[in-house]
Amino acid sequence: xxFGFLDQLxxxxxxxxxxxxxxxxxxxxSIVAGTVLGIFVGLALVYxxxxxxxxxxxxxxxIRGTPVLVLVLASYYVLSTVGIDLGPFQAGVLAxxxxxxxxxxxxxxxxxxxxxxxxxEAAKAIGLTFPQTFAYVLGPQALRQALPAWVNTAAEMVxxxxxxxxxxxxxxxxxxxxxxxxxxxxxxxxxxxxxLYFVINYGIERFGRYVERKTAVPS
Amino acid sequence: MTNLLxxxxxxxxxxxxxxxxxxxxxxxxxxxxxxxxxxxxxxxTMLRCINMLEEFQGGTISIDGQEIGYETVGGVxxxxxxxxxxxxxALTGMAFQQFNLFPHMTAxxxxxxxxxxxxxxxxxxxxxxxxxxxxxxxxxxRKDHYPGQLSGGQQQxxxxxxxxxxxxxxxxxxxxxxxxxxxxxxxxxxxIKGLAEDGMSMLIVTHEMRFAYEVSSRVIFMNQGRIGEExxxxxxxxxxxxxxxxxxxxxxxxx
Numbered sequence: 001x002x003f004g005f006l007d008q009l010x011x012x013x014x015x016x017x018x019x020x021x022x023x024x025x026x027x028x029x030s031i032v033a034g035t036v037l038g039i040f041v042g043l044a045l046v047y048x049x050x051x052x053x054x055x056x057x058x059x060x061x062x063i064r065g066t067p068v069l070v071l072v073l074a075s076y077y078v079l080s081t082v083g084i085d086l087g088p089f090q091a092g093v094l095a096x097x098x099x100x101x102x103x104x105x106x107x108x109x110x111x112x113x114x115x116x117x118x119x120x121e122a123a124k125a126i127g128l129t130f131p132q133t134f135a136y137v138l139g140p141q142a143l144r145q146a147l148p149a150w151v152n153t154a155a156e157m158v159x160x161x162x163x164x165x166x167x168x169x170x171x172x173x174x175x176x177x178x179x180x181x182x183x184x185x186x187x188x189x190x191x192x193x194x195x196l197y198f199v200i201n202y203g204i205e206r207f208g209r210y211v212e213r214k215t216a217v218p219s
Numbered sequence: 220m221t222n223l224l225x226x227x228x229x230x231x232x233x234x235x236x237x238x239x240x241x242x243x244x245x246x247x248x249x250x251x252x253x254x255x256x257x258x259x260x261x262x263x264t265m266l267r268c269i270n271m272l273e274e275f276q277g278g279t280i281s282i283d284g285q286e287i288g289y290e291t292v293g294g295v296x297x298x299x300x301x302x303x304x305x306x307x308x309a310l311t312g313m314a315f316q317q318f319n320l321f322p323h324m325t326a327x328x329x330x331x332x333x334x335x336x337x338x339x340x341x342x343x344x345x346x347x348x349x350x351x352x353x354x355x356x357x358x359x360x361r362k363d364h365y366p367g368q369l370s371g372g373q374q375q376x377x378x379x380x381x382x383x384x385x386x387x388x389x390x391x392x393x394x395x396x397x398x399x400x401x402x403x404x405x406x407x408x409x410x411i412k413g414l415a416e417d418g419m420s421m422l423i424v425t426h427e428m429r430f431a432y433e434v435s436s437r438v439i440f441m442n443q444g445r446i447g448e449e450x451x452x453x454x455x456x457x458x459x460x461x462x463x464x465x466x467x468x469x470x471x472x473x474x
Contacts, residue, residue, distance in 0.1 A: 121272050122319035122378075126333035126385055127309030129302060136332060140323050217323050219367025 005188045012179040012189075019175030020196055022089075026161040026171060027200070029093045031154050034100020041101055042108020056105070063102035068160045071095040076167045092164035096157055103153045111145035112138060144215055151208030155201045162197075172196060221284045223248045223420050224269070224389060230277030231264055238264050239275070240444040246389075246422070251415045253423045253431035253452070256441035257467060262424045265441070266391050269422070270311045271304050282310050283388060309337055312382030316394040318374040320366040326353060326377045327362040330384050338385065352380040356410050372403030376410055383414065390414065392423040408434075428471050432456050440464045 009016075044056040063071070075095035076088060086094065115138055123133040165174035176193040180186045224246040231239035238261045246252055254262040267273040269280055271288045280287040287307055289296055298304075320329050330349035334340045340348070353359045356376035358369075366374050375395055382390060392411065396404040408430050415421060415434050425431050431438055432452045439449040440463075448455065448464045459465040 116317075116319075118315060118317050118319035119321065122313075122315065122321070122381075124272060124305070124308055125270055125311075125313040125315075126381065127305050127337040128333065129305045132336050136336065137321055141321075144323070217367065218365050219322075 005185055008179070008183045008185060008188075009192065012175075012183075015170075015175045016172070016179065016192075019170060019172035022170055023158070023161050023172040023197075024200065026089070026093055026096065026164060026169070027154075027158045030096035030100050030161070031157050033093070033097040034157070035104050035150070037097065037101035038104025039108055041105025042112065045105060045109040046112045060102040060105050063098055064106070068095070068099050069163050069166065071099055072163050072167060088164065088167045088169045092161075092167060092169050096160055096164075099160065100153065100157055103156075104150065107146045107149045107153065108142065110149075111142035114145055115141050144212075144217070147208060147212055147215075151205060154204050154208075158197065158200050158204070222246060223250075223283060224422075225281040225284075226265075226269075226278070227280075228278040229265065229268060229275060229280065231261075231268060231273060231275040238444050239268070241278070242444075242446055244439065244446065244449075246420065249418045249420055250436050251419075251421045251423065251434055252437045252439060253425055253435040254439045254441060255425065255428065255431055255467070255471075256447070257470075260441040261444045262439075262441040263393055266313075266393050266422060266424050269389075269391060270308045270313055272313075274298070282307075285310070305337075309333075309385055310387060311389045311391055312385055312387035313391040313393065314375065314379050314382050314395045316397050318366070318371070318378045318398070320374050320378055320381070322366050325363050325365055326358060326369070326380075329366070329377055330381045333381065333385050348384055349380070352384045353377070355413075356380045357406075370403060371399045372406045375399065375407045379407070379410055379414075383419075388420065390419055390421045392421060392425070394424050394426065396425070396427060426471065428456070428468070440467065442467075 041056055041060060044052055045060070048056065072092055072095040075098075076086070076091040079086060079091065119137055119141070120133060123137045128136070161171060162173040164171055165177070168174070172193055176189050180189050183189070222245040224244070226242055226244040229239050229242040230237065242261070242265055254265070256262045264273055268275045269282075269287065275288070279289070285307065288299060288304060290299055299307075321332065324332065327346065327349045330352060331342070331345040334345035334348055335342060338345075350359060350362060353362050356379060358373060358376055358380070361369060361373060361377075366377070369377065379395070395411075396407050399407065404427070408427065411421070411423070412434055423431070423435070435452045437449060438452045438455045440447045440455065442463050448459065448461045455464065456468065459468060
């Protein structure tokens, strides 16, 4: 009987696939939640009243200055000491979403501030209210501006999802390590896991390019 | 009959710097008034106060008897609610030095936005009106082009169509040819002349003296935050009464 890599891969296919599924879930949930939250963070950074702006600025600076791993550990171990008992999956996704929101917030802020003031003035001059100006003039332009950097952040989130293995979430990396500890084929299985992460991120990047092409303005 | 525009003792400060030091001006329906003066004299600021792109600290501006931007309740002057200010801004149309077209919308889309969102027209109705005005500025064939695909002069004509399609009572032109290459200036001035012939009420801040001379029913010369001199264009340009205006005209090109 031959116990080559492909045989071992076949034997381990179920836990690895499950791990892949968990990794994708973590990434997707934290990217979606982080982006929604991040848009509000960005809006607050640009348009909120001063005291709110300072508060939100403090939030993003603090989060961005903290290693993601620390956020993950804090979310799992510290929150439970104040009575918020989250499972490892929930705690991990929360930490990643918060991390993602501070980055997306900065992207949105930068994109909004890069739009010339004349755009707002022209919108005002034809009688648009601020919500209308945002919805039809500023928002669409900011979206195009922020898209490439957002794709980058999304890819970062996929990579950061591996950190949840530390708090025992059975995502792809942890499952891979378990398989390795049984088969001792560390090189092969680490390569394989790396390949899967690459495929996910390549997909995200292609998707970003596609949206960029679709929303490009002819000139 | 009330005047179309009535400005009384307009004061505007940026911090401690007073840029408008008490401007009075009234304008009747159908008048075309050019505002000239050196940079920093307050002419653009005055224009921007009329549609509340700038706040002002003293005085009143009224359009058709409606007080713009502020109200005085129980002796306290306060800014009107934003929704009301947005509504009042639609009384005027403005064309800007930098055109400020929305780059992610076609020429027709630029003109239609205000019609659909502010005037609540149906898209079909708005499209019809947009095409009418784009035709008027000679750009119907470019209606599906994006601003990035148009020349400066074409962009400015679309911007004028966008403003005028909203059917404003008063058009404000803020140095609309200053950012254009010389050979593109004329096509924009021709459009404005056409509007003047239609009886559109217009306030035009400009450095084009020949144009101001030809198109205006009245000229206002701004000097250091005040109106230095105003009157009939022929008299203003040929027989300036004040030393300052004579100085200014000497340094500007009249061709």
